[in-house]
Every structure is written in structure tokens, then in C-alpha cells.
Amino acid sequence: MPHHYIPNVREIKEQMLRETGIAGIDELFADIPQKIRLKRKLNLPAAMSELEVKRHVRAILSKNKPFTQMPSFLGGGAWPHHVPAHVHSLIQRAEFLTSYTPYQPEASQGILQALFEYQSLICELTGLEVANASMYDWATALGEAALMCARATGRRKFIVPELISWERLSVLRNYVSGPDLKIVGIGYDGRTGQLNLDQLHRELDEDTAGVYIENPSYLGFLETQVDEIAEAAYLAGSKFVVGVNPISLGLLKAPGDYGADIVVGEGQPLGNQVSFGGPALGIFACRGDEKLIRQLPGRLVGMTTTLDGKLRGFTMTLQAREQHIRRERATSNICSNEALCAVAAAIYLTSLGPRGLRELSEICAANASYAMKRLKTIRGLETPIFSSPHFNEFTLKCTKPKLTIEKFNARLLSQGVHGGKPIRSEFPKLGETALLCTTELHTREDIDMLVEAAARAVGGKA
Amino acid sequence: MTYRQARWTREGCLEPLVFELSRAGRKGTSLPPKVLARIKIPDKLIRRSLELPELSEPEVVRHYTRLSQMNYGVDLVFYPIGSCTMKYNPKICDELANAEEAACIHPYQAEETVQGALELMYRLERYLAEIAGVSRVCLQPSAGAHGELLGMLLVRAYHRSRGETRTQVIVPDSAHGTNFASAAMAGFNVVVIPSNNRGRVDLEALKSAVSEKTAALMLTNPNTLGLFEDEILEIAGMVHEVGGLLYYDGANMNGILGKSRPGDMGFDITHFNLHKTFSTPHGGGGPGAGPVGVVRKLEDFLPVPIIEYDRKRYYLDYDRPNSIGKIRSFYGNFGVLVKAYTYILMMGASGLEEVAETAVVNANYVMRKMADVSGFEVEFDGPCKHEVVFSAEPLKRETGVTARDVAKRLLDYGMHAPTYYFPPIVPEALMVEPTETETKEELDRFIAAMREIAEEARLNPEKLRAAPTATAIGRLDEVKASREPILSWKMYRKLAKE
Numbered sequence: 022m023p024h025h026y027i028p029n030v031r032e033i034k035e036q037m038l039r040e041t042g043i044a045g046i047d048e049l050f051a052d053i054p055q056k057i058r059l060k061r062k063l064n065l066p067a068a069m070s071e072l073e074v075k076r077h078v079r080a081i082l083s084k085n086k087p088f089t090q091m092p093s094f095l096g097g098g099a100w101p102h103h104v105p106a107h108v109h110s111l112i113q114r115a116e117f118l119t120s121y122t123p124y125q126p127e128a129s130q131g132i133l134q135a136l137f138e139y140q141s142l143i144c145e146l147t148g149l150e151v152a153n154a155s156m157y158d159w160a161t162a163l164g165e166a167a168l169m170c171a172r173a174t175g176r177r178k179f180i181v182p183e184l185i186s187w188e189r190l191s192v193l194r195n196y197v198s199g200p201d202l203k204i205v206g207i208g209y210d211g212r213t214g215q216l217n218l219d220q221l222h223r224e225l226d227e228d229t230a231g232v233y234i235e236n237p238s239y240l241g242f243l244e245t246q247v248d249e250i251a252e253a254a255y256l257a258g259s260k261f262v263v264g265v266n267p268i269s270l271g272l273l274k275a276p277g278d279y280g281a282d283i284v285v286g287e288g289q290p291l292g293n294q295v296s297f298g299g300p301a302l303g304i305f306a307c308r309g310d311e312k313l314i315r316q317l318p319g320r321l322v323g324m325t326t327t328l329d330g331k332l333r334g335f336t337m338t339l340q341a342r343e344q345h346i347r348r349e350r351a352t353s354n355i356c357s358n359e360a361l362c363a364v365a366a367a368i369y370l371t372s373l374g375p376r377g378l379r380e381l382s383e384i385c386a387a388n389a390s391y392a393m394k395r396l397k398t399i400r401g402l403e404t405p406i407f408s409s410p411h412f413n414e415f416t417l418k419c420t421k422p423k424l425t426i427e428k429f430n431a432r433l434l435s436q437g438v439h440g441g442k443p444i445r446s447e448f449p450k451l452g453e454t455a456l457l458c459t460t461e462l463h464t465r466e467d468i469d470m471l472v473e474a475a476a477r478a479v480g481g482k483a
Numbered sequence: 484m485t486y487r488q489a490r491w492t493r494e495g496c497l498e499p500l501v502f503e504l505s506r507a508g509r510k511g512t513s514l515p516p517k518v519l520a521r522i523k524i525p526d527k528l529i530r531r532s533l534e535l536p537e538l539s540e541p542e543v544v545r546h547y548t549r550l551s552q553m554n555y556g557v558d559l560v561f562y563p564i565g566s567c568t569m570k571y572n573p574k575i576c577d578e579l580a581n582a583e584e585a586a587c588i589h590p591y592q593a594e595e596t597v598q599g600a601l602e603l604m605y606r607l608e609r610y611l612a613e614i615a616g617v618s619r620v621c622l623q624p625s626a627g628a629h630g631e632l633l634g635m636l637l638v639r640a641y642h643r644s645r646g647e648t649r650t651q652v653i654v655p656d657s658a659h660g661t662n663f664a665s666a667a668m669a670g671f672n673v674v675v676i677p678s679n680n681r682g683r684v685d686l687e688a689l690k691s692a693v694s695e696k697t698a699a700l701m702l703t704n705p706n707t708l709g710l711f712e713d714e715i716l717e718i719a720g721m722v723h724e725v726g727g728l729l730y731y732d733g734a735n736m737n738g739i740l741g742k743s744r745p746g747d748m749g750f751d752i753t754h755f756n757l758h759k760t761f762s763t764p765h766g767g768g769g770p771g772a773g774p775v776g777v778v779r780k781l782e783d784f785l786p787v788p789i790i791e792y793d794r795k796r797y798y799l800d801y802d803r804p805n806s807i808g809k810i811r812s813f814y815g816n817f818g819v820l821v822k823a824y825t826y827i828l829m830m831g832a833s834g835l836e837e838v839a840e841t842a843v844v845n846a847n848y849v850m851r852k853m854a855d856v857s858g859f860e861v862e863f864d865g866p867c868k869h870e871v872v873f874s875a876e877p878l879k880r881e882t883g884v885t886a887r888d889v890a891k892r893l894l895d896y897g898m899h900a901p902t903y904y905f906p907p908i909v910p911e912a913l914m915v916e917p918t919e920t921e922t923k924e925e926l927d928r929f930i931a932a933m934r935e936i937a938e939e940a941r942l943n944p945e946k947l948r949a950a951p952t953a954t955a956i957g958r959l960d961e962v963k964a965s966r967e968p969i970l971s972w973k974m975y976r977k978l979a980k981e
Contacts, residue, residue, distance in 0.1 A: 024834045024838075026570075027837055027841050028921070029845065029919070036923070037844055037848045040852075041852060042851070043851070049840075049844065049866040050742055051866070053711055057744075059741060062741070063613055063741050063836070064832070065831060066828060069828055069831065078579045082582055082600075082821075083584060084599030085584045085585070085588050086588075086592070086596040087586075088589055089583055089587045107544050111544065113581075114551040115559065116551040116552065116555070118558075118572070118767075120555060120557070120766070121562065121768075122768040123768070124564070125890075125900050128555040128954045128955075129553075129555060129767075130553040130554065130956055131552065131553040131554030132554050136768075138501050141973065142535065146533075150970070152970075152971065158625070158813075160811055161625070168668075195807060198670065199667070199670030236528075243524070243528055245525050248527070270530065271533065272524060272530055273530055294587065296588075297818075298589075298817060299814065300818055301812065320768065322970070323964040323969055324975060325963050325964035326963065327956060327960065328957070328958050332492070332496065333496040334497070334959045335959075338968060343660075349663040349667035351664040353668065354665040354668050355626070357628065357758065357773075358768050360768030360770075367501070368543060371546075372538070373535065374538070376510065378533065383517060384514060384515070386522045387520040390520040390521060391518045391519075391520035394520065410524060434593055434596075439593065464515070468518070
């Protein structure tokens with residue numbers, strides 16, 4: 022049976038072989054030693070028709086319960102937002118979707134310009150001059166940032182807050198394991214969650230390549246000592262790296278405006294579906310300092326002109342940093358990135374505009390603020406556990422004796438509400454606590470439902 | 484057949500940038516109402532200005548639709564870019580990945596609410612393990628190079644667990660650039676070995692390169708010349724003999740699907756490029772996915788979590804004390820995994836074998852038919868697998884026209900250019916991978932185009948050097964782009980002011 026994705030059916034293949042004097046298909050595989058030839062069919066299901074495959078896959082997927090069908094308060098690095106129909110529709114344009122990396126700029130101006138626009142929009146958001154065309158996700162962008170700091174300074178220590186996602190920290194440790202950089206964690210104020218500046222000062226030394234903070238922090242509160250941290254890093258000759266949720270930048274000061282040398286973050290909320298955590302979109306931006314630019318990982322799209330200088334155009338540039346030219350001396354091994362997600366982000370940010378992003382940012386924060394205000398009143402719950410101001414994520418602690426956060430969440434789920442991400446195993450000191458998130462997806466009714474379900478879960482009333 | 488790419492121009496540029504299209508007061512989307520609540524942001528953290536463009540939705544749509552028209556995709560043109568396997572991307576795969584039950588689930592949802600996602604990943608892992616002949620597969624890496632990095636971290640973890648510090652990774656000179664970079668990124672020293680006069684690993688060179696310092700050999704098979712490493716068993720023996728591991732770069736797996744498996748060849752670690760072999764669209768650079776398969780002795784080191792099934796439910800297993808940890812957040816590019824899973828089901832076992840057979844027939848057809856096109860030669864004998872590398876050196880000697888010129892001229896024929904100047908061991912290389920989803924007629928058009936271009940090189944080389952002219956834009960000043968980099972609108976405005 023010929024397969025409908027394969028136009029050269031058996032008769033045509035035979036004709037092609039005849040025309041080129043090849044005895045048969047086997048001749049073309051004759052150089053594979055007998056011992057390693059697969060002498061049976063692969064043990065896979067037989068091919069199915071499109072309809073059967075569709076039914077099969079839909080049947081599997083139907084065992085998922087999407088967050089569109091129940092109020093869910095999960096965030097923690099993957100943030101559900103509405104993806105406008107036109108954003109989705111545009112990135113499904115086959116010319117974008119089915120193109121390869123734009124190695125031929127003459128035939129790829131579309132994706133190149135869209136990526137240049139993405140880079141430019143990320144620069145506006147972060148307050149920096151340069152952004153690359155994407156990394157895999159926030160965590161790998163952080164790993165690459167640490168490596169870049171080490172290359173740029175010739176130093177080997179990278180400082181991070183203790184209150185960071187364990188996944189991000191684990192990725193970071195793996196990324197810096199090659200050059201064996203030292204990762205040092207800085208503690209926090211037990212009441213506010215703010216970074217312990219005394220400890221930071223003690224750790225900053227002539228071997229410190231970079232200081233990293235997240236703002237908003239992993240647990241949702243704002244780090245308000247950014248000027249002090251930036252100055253301390255600067256005085257120690259270290260780079261200052263800030264991790265962001267880009268949606269927050271509609272409301273919050275650009276990290277570039279408080280001294281960040283590098284900004285990383287998760288770009289998924291910019292017009293991309295959560296999709297069980299991937300594809301994601303690693304944001305990577307830096308100051309327009311030439312020394313830093315030459316150390317950047319990943320693809321960069323630059324503006325230039327045609328050879329005759331008459332027409333503006335875009336091309337991948339500074340490729341001497343990259344693996345296909347520099348091989349083992351490249352700044353990174355990254356090749357395929359998340360280009361289409363970056364295009365979605367460009368379309369999304371262009372559609373929101375400055376007022377839209379600010380409004381969205383406010384909606385997300387206001388929903389969290391409203392949720393905290395109501396949840397606070399429930400006996401047996403504490404929210405947030407840190408007194409600092411929060412953006413759109415916050416901690417919720419179960420203080421009722423013997424009620425674990427998992428049990429609490431299970432009780433929410435049985436009432437049709439998905440609670441936050443338990444963080445006890447990441448931060449045992451913080452107790453039976455979960456990290457919750459609100460975005461524009463949450464209606465007032467969703468939040469009220471959470472509050473009522475939470476009250477019942479701890480055996481009280483809202 | 485002639486083709487002209489759409490070309491939207493005004494005042495010295497193609498379509499303007501979104502910043503240039505902006506008019507104050509416009510907006511391109513709508514938002515739901517805000518609940519009444521006081522937001523407390525400290526004054527010093529409040530944003531004072533944000534310079535994003537302001538466009539209405541119709542303008543946004545027209546802008547990006549026009550941009551899309553100035554872009555080659557495999558839905559539009561023949562895309563024979565070597566080592567990239569630009570085959571047709573079935574639409575059903577996109578449709579299913581975009582379903583709400585796939586797109587709108589959160590990685591931290593309770594396991595009972597994502598049983599479908601876990602089941603799909605569990606099944607995909609089993610299928611990939613069968614295809615490559617490996618024991619377990621980690622679906623997390625986001626791309627091939629990411630898989631290579633993971634592979635190298637596994638190599639290190641394995642040797643460490645045996646109390647050994649091995650510092651060298653051996654890579655043939657014909658390897659993909661990522662191999663060198665991935666090994667270096669993981670902290671290894673790269674030892675490059677030359678190819679022999681058959682375009683394959685030189686066993687003598689390998690013999691003198693292997694030692695107790697050898698952590699691994701990285702190899703792609705078929706290699707980047709499209710040739711099967713027919714001495715792979717000897718190669719594997721030599722590396723294993725000294726205690727090293729074998730890493731399989733899966734970029735070229737399309738040529739051997741169902742015919743031979745990396746695990747059976749002796750490879751310990753194998754990555755897959757789902758966006759190549761398994762047909763998930765490459766999106767102009769990504770997202771891809773680069774799952775990594777391993778033999779049994781390396782399983783314990785795989786990243787957490789792995790997906791398990793206890794005959795009642797699927798679950799994420801984090802309790803793996805020897806795991807290297809994470810190499811990205813969450814579980815991988817799930818959307819891409821759904822597409823690859825769908826593709827495998829559409830093809831089935833026989834279909835995948837037909838993929839390899841047809842891809843190889845197509846590549847050999849192009850190779851043989853090009854034999855009488857003067858100006859191009861193939862340096863190595865024997866059948867190729869999924870791709871063929873031509874040298875345009877004879878044409879260059881005769882006419883001064885380069886492989887790059889030829890490649891650029893092909894764009895005018897409504898075809899994407901082959902990869903050129905790679906692998907670096909072939910002078911004036913043109914690396915052609917037709918894939919199995921092209922018709923004989925399209926391959927004939929390609930061969931005819933190459934013949935015409937070679938003729939043109941003799942009669943009118945200037946025209947060729949001026950190519951392409953049918954694309955939205957002609958050749959760009961890449962030297963200027965890297966000497967005076969303009970990487971954002973902000974940099975551009977700053978330069979304009981100066």
C-alpha cells in the first residue's frame with residue numbers, strides 16, 4: 022500500500038532505479054553490514070487512516086482535563102493566558118510554520134523581519150539594547166546567562182537567590198557543570214522574602230561572574246532592593262542578571278533601567294499556549310555593550326542593506342559566535358531555537374501595544390490581589406507568607422494541623438478547582454504551602470469559587 | 484515553471500517594521516474587565532514608559548501575512564537543504580497538537596487530570612525506543628543540539644559513577660558543528676579525526692585517537708556525506724574496548740528508518756530530531772524536539788522525571804537518585820511530541836521503512852542523474868543514503884562561479900537552496916537532501932535547473948552572481964551586518980540619531 026505522503030509510489034521508484042541503472046532498492050542498502058540490518062518489521066502499530074489516527078489521539082487526549090474547563094491557579098513558570106485568535110492564525114501560516122532556519126535571507130525576509138521585531142520588542146520590554154532570537158526556555162536561558170557572565174568576566178562564581186524554582190536551579194547546575202562554575206545561593210528575610218543583602222555582600226568577591234535575581238520572584242513577590250543589588254554587583258565587577266515574567270513588565274520598571282546587564286525570562290505567556298510546558302520561549306537580552314554582544318549565545322537577526330545599499334533587509338548575523346562556524350569554540354551549541362514562539366510573541370506584543378500590556382499586567386495583579394484579600398479571611402490559611410508586594414503569583418499556606426497541602430489541593434480538585442503548585446518539597450521551611458497564579462483568564466467568579474472551595478477544604482466558611 | 488516571490492516594498496524597504504506602522508491610540512486586541520482590587524507596587528518599581536507599537540488587529544494581520552509571503556516554506560517550494568530533512572509536515576499533526584486537550588494543560592496539574600498527556604508521552608517513548616533499538620528515551624530536550632548536550636552530560640555521569648574522569652570526546656571532521664560545541668559545552672576536549680578516502684571514519688586515525696581518556700565518540704550514521712559508516716561495528720568495538728561510549732547524532736536517521744537501528748550498531752546514546760525525521764514543522768528555526776535514547780546501563784542517569792505506568796495509571800517518577808537532574812523546565816516540547824506521535828501512527832512500521840527507502844531512492848536518483856551535468860562531481864563512490872554532497876569545484880575552476888552562487892540562483896527557480904560549504908571536507912560543497920515527499924517530476928526540475936545554472940555559469944556568470952532576483956530581496960551585505968550590528972529598533976534609532 023503506497024503511503025499518501027509519499028508521491029513516488031513503487032512503480033515510479035522502479036522507473037527511477039531503471040533510469041539510473043540501479044538493480045533494486047536493496048542495492049542501495051547493501052553497504053549496511055548484515056549483522057546490523059533489521060531483519061524484521063519495526064514493532065509498531067500498522068499505519069492507520071487519518072480518521073482512525075485522529076480518533077485514537079483524541080481519545081488519549083480526552084483523558085486530560087484542560088484548565089479551560091476548570092478554574093486552575095497554576096503558574097510557576099508556565100502561565101496560562103488567552104491567545105488571541107489572530108496570533109494563532111498568523112503563526113499557522115505555512116510559510117512561517119514550514120520553513121527552516123533562515124539560512125537564505127533573500128528567500129526568508131518574512132521570518133527574519135518578524136524575528137527582528139521580536140528582538141526589538143523584547144528590548145523595549147526589558148530596557149536593554151540587544152535580544153537574541155530565542156532560547157529553549159527560561160531555565161536554559163538562565164544557564165546560558167551564567168556561562169556568558171563567566172566568559173565575559175573570566176570569573177567562576179554565580180550567585181542566585183535561594184528562593185528559585187528547583188527545576189531552574191537544576192538546569193542551571195547542569196549548564197555550568199562543563200566549566201564547573203560555582204553556584205552560591207543567597208537566603209532571604211523570613212518576614213518579607215527579600216534577598217539577604219548582608220549575605221550577598223559577604224559572597225560578592227573578585228571571582229563573582231554574575232548575580233542573578235528574579236523579579237517578580239519565583240514565589241510571586243517583588244524584589245524591592247533592586248538598586249542595592251545592582252550597585253553591589255557593579256561594585257564587585259560582577260554582571261547583574263534579572264529573570265522576568267514578561268507580562269509583569271507592563272507594570273514594572275524595566276530591569277535595564279535598574280542596572281541589569283542581562284535579562285532572561287519565560288516568553289511563553291506572550292501569545293503561546295502552555296502545552297503542558299512546551300514549547301516554551303527563552304528570553305535572552307543584554308546591554309548593547311560590544312564585548313557582551315560578542316559573547317551572546319544563540320541566533321541574532323540584524324538589519325542591513327542589499328549589496329548595492331538600496332534596500333533595507335534582515336539577515337542572521339554575528340554567526341562567528343555560533344557552532345556551525347566556530348565549532349567547539351562557539352558561545353553555545355544552540356542551533357534550533359523557538360523561532361515560531363518568538364514570532365507569536367512579536368505578534369502578541371504588537372497587538373497589545375503599550376496600553377494593552379499595562380492593562381493586562383494590572384488585570385493579572387488585581388486578580389491576585391483580590392484572591393489574596395479574600396483567602397486571607399479564612400481561618401486555617403495564610404496568604405501570602407511574605408509581606409512584600411506581589412504581582413500575579415502568591416503563596417498560600419495551610420496552617421490547619423495535619424492538613425497537608427496535597428490533601429488541601431485534593432479537596433479543591435474534588436470541588437472542581439485546581440489549586441496551586443505545592444512547594445513544600447522545594448522549601449521545607451515554608452511549610453504546607455502552594456504557589457498560586459492568576460491571569461486575565463480568571464473571572465471574579467473563578468476566584469470566588471476558589472475561595473469557597475478553599476474554605477470548605479479547611480473545614481470553615483469563606 | 485517560473486516563480487516570483489511576493490515583494491512588498493516602499494521607500495527603500497520591504498514591508499515596514501511594526502514600529503514604523505504604529506499610530507498612537509490604536510490597539511490590536513481586547514481584554515476582559517479588571518476586578519476591583521488595590522495593586523500595591525512600590526513607587527520605585529513602577530514603570531514610567533513603554534514604547535511598544537500601536538496597531539489595530541487588521542493591520543497586524545496584514546503586516547504578518549505580507550511578511551509570511553516573503554518566506555519560503557516546504558508547503559510552497561522544494562526544500563533540499565541537506566541534513567535538515569525538510570519533508571512534508573502533515574496537517575493532521577498540527578490539528579491534534581492544537582487541540583484544547585493538548586494545548587491547554589499545565590505541567591503541574593494533578594496527574595489524574597493529565598493522564599492523556601502522560602499516556603501519549605509514554606507510548607511515544609516506547610515507539611522511539613523501538614525505532615532506535617534503545618532501552619529508554621528521555622523526551623525532554625528541545626532540539627537536537629540540546630539532546631547532544633544531555634548526551635554528553637550522561638557520558639560524564641556514567642564515567643564518574645565508575646570513578647573515572649575521562650576528558651576527551653572524539654568527533655570526525657565531517658560532523659555537524661553542534662557535536663563539537665556540545666562536547667565542549669559539557670567540559671570535554673574535542674579530538675577531531677579525519678575522514679578516509681572513502682568519506683568515512685578513518686580507522687587508523689581512530690585507533691590512534693582512542694585511549695583511556697576517551698569519554699565518547701560522536702557520530703552520525705549515515706554521515707554528513709550521506710554515506711553509511713559501513714565499518715561501524717569495528718568503530719564501536721574500538722571505542723568500547725577502551726571504555727568509551729558511542730553517541731549517535733540522529734540528524735540523519737531518515738535514511739535508515741526500519742533498516743538498521745543505532746542501538747544495534749553499538750551506540751549507547753542516540754538522539755532523535757523529531758522536527759526532521761518525524762516531520763514536525765520547523766517553524767523558521769524551532770520549536771523542535773531532540774529526545775535522547777540510551778542503553779540500559781545509562782538509564783539511571785536520565786533526567787527526572789521519567790514517565791511510568793503501573794497498569795492503572797501513568798505517573799511521573801522523580802525518585803531517581805542517580806539522575807543528572809533537569810536540562811530544561813517541565814517535560815519537553817509537548818506540542819511537538821504530539822505531532823511526532825501522530826506522524827508515527829500515520830506511517831506505521833511499513834510506512835517508516837518506505838520513508839527510508841524512498842528518501843534513499845530519491846537521493847541516489849539525483850546523484851546519478853547529476854553525473855552528466857558537467858561542473859558538479861561527487862567525490863565518493865557507492866550509493867548514498869538520504870542525502871548527497873556535490874562539489875561545485877569543477878564549475879568554480881572552469882567559470883569562477885561558486886557553490887554559493889549556484890545555491891542563490893536556485894532560489895530563482897522557486898526552490899530552496901541546498902546546504903552549502905558543508906561538510907567542510909568537501910570543497911564547494913552542495914549538500915542535497917530531497918526527502919521522500921518530493922515527486923520524481925520535482926527532482927527532474929531540480930536536475931534541469933542545476934544543468935541550466937551550470938550552462939549559465941559558462942555563458943553569463945555575471946547574471947548568476949547577481950542572483951537571486953526572483954526573491955523579495957537580492958543578496959544582502961552580510962559584512963556590514965556584522966561590522967556595524969543593528970540588532971533592534973532601539974539600536975537602529977540610536978544610530979539614526981548619531
